[in-house]
Amino acid sequence: MNFSKLVGLSSALAVSAMSLVAQEVNPVELRKQLEELLRVQKQQAEQIESLKKQIEVLKGQPAIPGAKAATPDPKLEELERRVSELTDERISKPWRPGDPIGLVRAGQSYLNLSLDGLFAVGGSTANDLGALQPGGHDPNQRGFSVQNIEAVFEGIVDPYFRGQANLIYGLSAAGESTFELEEAYLESLSLPGNLQLKAGQFFTEFGRHNPVHPHAWSFADQPLINGRMFGADGLRNPGARLSWLLPTPFYSELSFTVQNGQGETAESFRSDHGGGVFLGRPQTARGASALRDFIFTPRWQASWELTDAQTLLVGGSAAFGANAAGSDTETQIHGADLTWKWKPANHTKGFPFVTWQTEAMLRKYQVAAYNNAADDFNASGAVGDVGLVGFADEPDVFGDASIRFVPRETLTDYGFYTQVSYGFRPGWVAGARWDYVTSDRAQYENLFGIDAQRDTRWRLSPNLTWHPSEFSKVRLQYNYDQRRHIGVDHSLWLQFEFLLGSHGAHKF
Amino acid sequence: MKQFFCLLAALALLTGAAHARLNVVASLPDFASLAEDIGGDKVKVTSLAKGTEDAHFVDAKPSFIRVLNQADALIEGGAELEQGWLPPLVLNARNPRILPNAPGHIVLARGLKLLDVPTKLDRSQGDVHAAGNPHFNLDPGNFQAMAATIAEAFARLDAANAPHYAANLKRFNERLAGRLVEWDKLAVPLRGVKVITYHKSFDYLAARFGLEVFGQIEPKPGIEPTPTHINTLIPQAKSAGVKLVLMEPNRARKTPQFVADSIGARLVVCPGLVGGAPEAKSCFELIEFDLRALLKGLQP
Known part of the structure; x- marks a missing residue:
């Protein structure tokens, strides 16, 4: 030879x-x-x-x-x-146009692509599912829901930045296609002084749940407290975040975020709530005219390994900014979170494990005095009169022809969720979550009745998840809902997910 | 405050430069073991994962960010072995020295020829890795290339001690050559022995020492065993004369034991990583331990 x-x-x-x-x-x-x-x-x-x-x-x-x-x-x-x-x-012969197009291999392309589909099927005894399930990506109708179709583009931009974009497609309960620019940001790779800068459109790093994408949640729906504080789609807006890895002997990170304060993804800040009534009065959207019109979010988190198998992560967050309930009114949200994880050193495929995560939040929301007496053009003592000769049609803000005088006050809302996940054998996770939200009675509620959006409610959600592989999952979840002044509701959801494309890494 | 830290750092540099050891972080204890052999007393080595863990599913503990932040060099296997946990840690460590493709980011798979490189990426075949089977640490024939990659990187990062690393590499290669001959001798009875493995994690060990891998307990890589698969595997393995069933210590024993019993084979527990058994404290000891375990499995 x-x-x-x-x-x-x-x-x-x-x-x-x-x-x-x-x-x-x-x-x-x-x-x-x-x-x-x-x-x-x-x-x-x-x-x-x-x-x-x-x-x-x-x-x-x-x-x-x-x-x-x-x-x-x-x-x-x-x-x-x-x-x-x-x-x-x-x-290793070079590729020619006649050859089939192979998938881009890890580390051999500039861009990692993935597509995640998250769906649910089920039903509930509640007729007002929109109010029962406040999350924008929660299962929200009897039958099938398209929760989240998420396209992720991610990669290293150049020696200085990493870039990521999460584009969300969905179908509303009415069958209308929706598109959301959930995140699109760049993140610095090599700033000096242990600093890291992030800029663009992104989820605010407040607490544990808010920055997490729906497909990575441990439950089929978002915690109630997150719905109350941050609305259907979580707190996210264009802005910038600077974080500093502290020179402590343990992991400790301080971050500070500045974001725009307006829009529907800034529920507790300068959102006009679609022109509807929120916290007892209509909200007025204004452009930014001062620093306080932005949202400022400091966060600190630290972690310790208690033993080889146990890790503890604690964090504290706050968000400050002007809101839309007056020309000089502001919102403060405070949060504390705790995550404890047990995973023995001889795990197989990451199982078994136990994760306990708890998050509590408190909101102080200033509202200005408001009345709609000026809408009573014909001085009839009621609003909503239309077609009167000599008068313009009267707006009816509260929808019941009433003229109301609501006082200036500071509203206090608070609540928490606590959840446990137990991965008991490879691919199988059992979980339970308890949600509780409530508020201090406001003066406007004393005058005009309880506001269902602030009333006390709690929810207990046991679930069971099966991951056939890392790229798919099936989850069955039951929700026992107790809403004060409304009653008890039962819901059952079967959730299923697929992930195509590049393998995302798991964060802690 | 920051000026104070700068001052401290400057002082540390001035006083400690002569004694500063290269701070090396390895993703797995196997790579840490090689780094210690090559670096000797000129390096300080930390392993992120423990040898008892499943290398694909290590928890991305926040403390790892702290460890990576301080590192002068990071040694990883690559080939998607640590893909599920390491990449975001590296990017969040705010450490340009170990960013992908930086001189301090050492990827050992790059200098190696991997088995099972798929010609087609198709996850219906399970969790196949695009670059090939990443469990290459079980072929001692790969140690030389891995050690050379490490020595080269150390010499580049710490030029003053380059001769030290070169000398250590030479010593390592001599030691390895001796052990390879011993192991080949030791492994003669293993030649042609048919085995079933739990995951495709022993293919390199098998290829090196002439074991024939008949099949896996997992129907496809990363997919949990199913009754259908096990029921087809057992009669086939029985008629093929499979003698050993290999699994890592962290796997559930029940199914592999059942398969072994059904085909009249012996179940052998072989750690796949350094530290997977208390005796397997280094790469060499791991190979030695696994070979002895296999030989013991063949004894009547």
Whole structure:
């Protein structure tokens, strides 16, 4: 077997391929070269076959016990090496337009792509599912819900930044297609002083739940307290965040976020709530005119390993900014969170584990005095009169023709959730969550009745999740809902998910 | 305050430069073991994962960010072995020295030829890794290339001690050559022995020492065993004369034990990582331990 001849042939092949490109196209010459190429290829294939046969023959010989047979046969090794070299050459041939398009491999593309589909099917005894399930990605109708179709684009931008965009597609309960720019931001990679900068549109780093995408939740719906504080879609807006990894002997990180204060993803701040009534009065959207019109969110978190198997993470967050309930009114939200995780050092596939996560929040929301007496154009003592001669149609803010005088005050809302997940065998997780939200009675409620959006309610949600692989899951969840002044409701949801594309890493 | 820290850092540099050891973080204890062999007393080595853990599913503990923040070098296997937990830690560590493709980010799979490189990426075949089977740490034939990659990187990062690393590498290779001969001798009875493994994590060990991998307890990589698969596997393995069933110590024993009993084979528990058994404290000891465990499994 002449190996050097083989190498010579392959380099001839490479050279002739190059000359194919360089030369003027001559059909006769081209055909000749093609034939030569095909001949060489056939020859190579034959050589590979013959080498393989030799290996088979050599392998077929019984191993002679003792020192002599112990050292691997050099002839055999040499043959195997040649085969693999030849085979490699054939595999690594450049891609041509006629070849099927292969998937981009990890580390071989500039961009990691993935698509996640999250759906639910089920039902509830409640007729007002929109109010029962305040989350924008919660199952929200009897039958099937499309919770979240999320396309993620992620990668290293250049030596300085990492970029990520999460684009969300959905179907509303009314069957309308929706699109959300959930996140799109860049993050610095090498700022000095242990600093990291993030800028763009992103979830505010407040607490544990708010920054997490729906498909990574441990339950089929978002905690009630997050719905009360941050609305259907969580707190997120365009802005910037600077974080500092503290030089402490344990992990400790301080971050500070500044974001725009308006829009529906700033529920407790300058959102106009679609022109509707919120906290007893209509809310007015204004443009930013001062620093306090932005949302400022400091957060600190720290972590310790209690033992080899137990990790503790604690955090405190706050968010400050002007709200839309007056020209000088502000909101403060305070939060504290605690996560404890147990995972033995001899886990298999990450199982078994126990995670306990608890988060509590308190909101102080200033509201200005408000009345709609000016809407009573004809001084009839009621609003909502339409078609009167000589008067414009009267707006009816509260929808019941009433003229109301609501006082200036500061509203206090608070609540928590606590949840446990127990991964009891590979792929299987049992969980339970208890939600509780309530508020101090407001003066406007004393005048006009309890506001269902602030009333006390609690919910108990046991669930069971099966992950057939890392890329799919099926979850069954039952919700026992107790809403004061409304009553008890039962809901059952079966959630299912698939993930296509690049394998996302799990964060703690 | 910050100026104070800068001052402290400057002082530390001035006084400690001569004695500063390279701070090396390894994703797995196997790579830490090699780094210690090559670095000797010029490096301080920390392993993120423990040898008893499943290398694919290590918890991304926040404390790892702290450890990575201080690192001069990070050694990882690559080939998607640590893909489920390491990449965000590296990016969040605010440490340009170990960012992907920085001189301090050492990827050992790069210098190696991996088995089972899929020609087609298709997850219906289970959790296949695009770059090939990442459990290459069980072929001692790979140690030389891995050690060379580490030595080269150390020499680049710490030029003053380059001769030290080169000398350690030479010593390591000599030691390895001796052990390879011993192991080949030791493993003669293993040649041609048919085995079933739990996950495709022993393919390199098998290829090196001539074991024939007949099949896996997992129907596809990363997929939990199913009764259908086990019921097909058992009669096939029985008629093929499979002698050993291999699993890592952290797997559930029940199914592999059942398979072994049903085909009249022996169940052998082989750690897949350094530290997976108390005796397997280094890469060499791990190979030694696994070979002895396999040989013991063959004894009547």
